[in-house]
Amino acid sequence: MATSFGSYEKETDQESRRRQRRRRLRALSVLIPALLAVLVAVVGCTESGAAPQPTESVAGGGAVQVAMVDKEFDPETVTIPVGGSITWVNQDTVSHNAVADDGSWATDLFGGGNSTTLTFDTPGTYSYSCTPHPNMTGTVIVE
Numbered sequence: 001m002a003t004s005f006g007s008y009e010k011e012t013d014q015e016s017r018r019r020q021r022r023r024r025l026r027a028l029s030v031l032i033p034a035l036l037a038v039l040v041a042v043v044g045c046t047e048s049g050a051a052p053q054p055t056e057s058v059a060g061g062g063a064v065q066v067a068m069v070d071k072e073f074d075p076e077t078v079t080i081p082v083g084g085s086i087t088w089v090n091q092d093t094v095s096h097n098a099v100a101d102d103g104s105w106a107t108d109l110f111g112g113g114n115s116t117t118l119t120f121d122t123p124g125t126y127s128y129s130c131t132p133h134p135n136m137t138g139t140v141i142v143e
Contacts, residue, residue, distance in 0.1 A: 073138035
């Protein structure tokens with residue numbers, strides 16, 4: 001009887017180790033994809049070493065979107081056709097606006113998570129800034 005009880009214990013120990021291995025493998029099967037997703041997200045948020053693209057252009061009367069993030073306009077310079085529009089999207093935690101340096105156009109001040117759109121009917125190059133953050137500048141080129 002002691003012998004069979006001893007062999008029973010060995011089988012139980014082996015089964016226990018198998019169960020532990022299976023649990024570890026299941027944990028790894030969840031952990032590895034999660035770590036890969038985090039890695040992809042982090043790599044996607046860092047600079048790749050390529051030169052930044054400071055200008056966005058739209059042909060055919062389309063619309064351009066400019067992000068307001070980290071107290072900067074992104075992209076800083078946009079080129080649109082006459083009749084084109086720009087939507088400024090505030091992705092910051094503080095309020096921003098966009099005001100032409102020559103006073104020809106302006107948006108209202110608006111908070112994070114909001115956006116506003118202007119349509120440009122007159123050709124020209126318009127430098128602009130954010131009133132509360134004067135170092136936040138951009139350029140609109142209407143062709």
